[in-house]
Amino acid sequence: MKLVYLDNAATTPVDPRVKGAMLPYLEDHFGNPSSVHSAGQAVRHAVEEARGSVAALIGGRADEIYFTSGGTEADNWALKGTAWAKSDKGNHIITTSVEHHAVIEACHYLSKHGFEITLLPVDRYGMVDPEDVSKAVTPKTILISVMHANNEIGTIQPVAEIGKIARERGVLFHVDAVQTAGHLPVNVNSLNADMLSVSGHKLYGPKGTGALYIRKGTRIDSLLSGGSQERGKRPGTENVPGIVGFGKAADIARTEMAAETERLYLLRDRLSSELLDRIPDSQLNGHPAVRLPNNVNISFSYVEGESLVLNLDFEGICASTGSACSSSSLEPSHVLLACGKIAEEAHGSLRFSLGKFTRDSDIDAVIEALPRIVKKLRAMSPLAPR
């Protein structure tokens, strides 16, 4: 069965060109970039080239890019590293109620260590009001952290406006751009971002790679202590093949983004309007217009998310549900609840995230299968009107 993979927000396949770029560094070029000898220096150059590629993708300078093990580490570093470095200045951090767990949980951790966290509300589309950010700033505020786009519902936040406020108020600004870098234009300067998180495996690069952009002059503590890698800020032998692949993925994304985005908008809108048309009692989650080009998130009343995902999987379609019912907690998606959904609706949400390997036929497959599946599940749901 050909797989219809529509879970690109969870992770993307590695672009064959990325794999091609990585292979030499899994074989011949295995040196440690910190080594003085040629075997080490051969790979040092490759790491620095990749740094330039990631910098170019987000409009930063190469010496402001620090490679990490992924988006989670980048987010944790930005939040905790700033908190510890600035604890003499204040203890207040502003973020939103729809951030990724990596940010929310880092804030939770900090709140147990004496920091005060403001979780800003969002409107029913999941959008933050910059006014609210402005009002939340106090003399004790040391950091504002807002995601560029939401991973579940795709809503794009007004980060440029928020960055302007942060700059005016003299507060550091971190942007979690894990879902946008490589997919939409991201520029640390127009966003006034002091820190920005990127993850390699969300843009057709390898898993286990990520980066934190740290604007020159920004005070931040390191999470890890050790050797002098990454200019002493992030020790540990560099994941060279991963970094090289991440750099290649950044290069490809930068040059192909514009055309790809246009293509995705068409696929996305067709998928979303067909499903909403064909399936009664369904509603789009997230902002109808200001959303990621690859995200379709719909709630289907009376049915539960995981059973939707399973039934789609039986037909070779990979999607995901925001409902955390599949984890040990029975909490529905914190994002959908923040948008004002009742728990029952939140449990029945389904996310399709398109990617560059998505074709028209993939969309057709979903449009054909899902109405049948929803019907079947509703027939056995004790909540559906009889």
Added chain:
Amino acid sequence: MKLVYLDNAATTPVDPRVKGAMLPYLEDHFGNPSSVHSAGQAVRHAVEEARGSVAALIGGRADEIYFTSGGTEADNWALKGTAWAKSDKGNHIITTSVEHHAVIEACHYLSKHGFEITLLPVDRYGMVDPEDVSKAVTPKTILISVMHANNEIGTIQPVAEIGKIARERGVLFHVDAVQTAGHLPVNVNSLNADMLSVSGHKLYGPKGTGALYIRKGTRIDSLLSGGSQERGKRPGTENVPGIVGFGKAADIARTEMAAETERLYLLRDRLSSELLDRIPDSQLNGHPAVRLPNNVNISFSYVEGESLVLNLDFEGICASTGSACSSSSLEPSHVLLACGKIAEEAHGSLRFSLGKFTRDSDIDAVIEALPRIVKKLRAMSPLAPR
């Protein structure tokens, strides 16, 4: 020019079988192991299999293995995670003066946060006295951290004895086994280790992978906050191809270790005795017998380490120097100083670390080249006797 790679303690080449195991996870099996659908579950199995392989390598249970981005993260997690989790019980940590920077600097960080660190001395072979460990324990001691074998001079520490002391005194015990796991038998139970660090790229696995063994029931804080990966203790999308490769490398190491070790002892001893014979004013660093099967570390009076490394490199030989003269600090190796070497000698040390791709001809190449090189450098050294 064929490369004579004798820097396996810095990093190892990836075993072709490891690369073979990884490739499918860079191509077809790209799913996110946390995803419910088949694309995710296909890789979930592979991650759990790798966990079993790493567990088997160190005699632990699979559910006591937590994958990290490398040895540095594992060390930092063990030290800082224990310190924060146990700060209600005490604030004293015992370690040695010859640990890797990942441990030493983590301790330095903790000392700035109210923890008291005892850096135990070593004898002239770099070995810790278990008696000293025993004497250093106070009611406030929460952790003892001792490396299994030293990465610079190869000396193997009496970790089993130290583990026994730790257990008797009710203190947690962490072992940095980055240089031994996969090279010598390591067993968390016979070592009485509560935590143990491993790094993938030191045992013919991929860079960007590592693991911390955490004995069931050990209280430890997480360094990263976020999703529920690694049973909630180490969030972030798993580096699947890396983890699979790490697992494969662990399997290979476990089955081939005994034969490989025997082979290395012979090569090691030939290299070391020939060099000491042929080059006057040279002395072996580290313990003459209780040392890693792959480590030869020699100081050559009157010459500096980096210039030795460079001149060897001109002849296609990759080695390293413990001297940190190549970094911005001019400090000589903290390990050699701890062994009582004077700085001048410490600056002239050279480390050859053999590996499973090392052949007799590689040893021959060094034996031929190095006497010439030392002679050349001594001829231009203002310190050499005229």
Added chain:
Amino acid sequence: MTHSGPAAYSPLVIDHVKNPRNIGEMDRPDGVGRVGNPVCGDVMELYIRVKDRIITDASFKTFGCGAAIATSSMVTEMVKGKTVDEALEISNKAVAEALGGLPPVKMHCSVLAEEALKKAVENYYERRGEKPPFGTAVKEHHH
């Protein structure tokens, strides 16, 4: 990408999610049990038909995850032919085992099936004006 089956579910669980047995409301059942809470993402309704104290038929309706669906489906299979009192002996563990096991995080879903069955039997006794052979009613499924 191979297609190895979703979740960490056993093949039998998958089979029951794919083809749930005994779906649907029952016409004039002899006992009905409803447990769960839509807020928690799971609601289960279980119907039994009883003749001479023997459960001759069972069916269900479920809103919930794969494990919830599979355990509902399996429990309706398991009770058929059993006496109502035998049915009360069916534990959530037995249902999970009959399915070839459940992932640890999904064990709580099998509790729903056990509770729904107990409630249906309780309801059967109630309808007959009898007292069920157990002390107190099953507690509500709260989170």
Added chain:
Amino acid sequence: MTHSGPAAYSPLVIDHVKNPRNIGEMDRPDGVGRVGNPVCGDVMELYIRVKDRIITDASFKTFGCGAAIATSSMVTEMVKGKTVDEALEISNKAVAEALGGLPPVKMHCSVLAEEALKKAVENYYERRGEKPPFGTAVKEHHH
């Protein structure tokens, strides 16, 4: 594995480490400068021969890293033909530039070369019983 050259050194630095120019002690030099400290891992000795205030020959001995060797070697090349006063103008930056640049962490090594040269010229003036045209002696190279 390709062999692309070690360290982050320029090809010219590598060339000077491979084939250092003007190695060795000089027989009856007109000026000698010794700087550095074995404890720090670097000691440099620079010898000059001077005729009519023009440096006709220079040589060195160096214990140190690649950058230390290359800058020693390069500075002995650069001073030949210059007057002693012109030699005093040679900065560490000029030496590094002549070598095609040095990695940032290695710039401090080039300071050694500048200082050794200054000391050699100073020593030349001393031997002649003259005062050098600069105020104070170069400071010792401390870390």
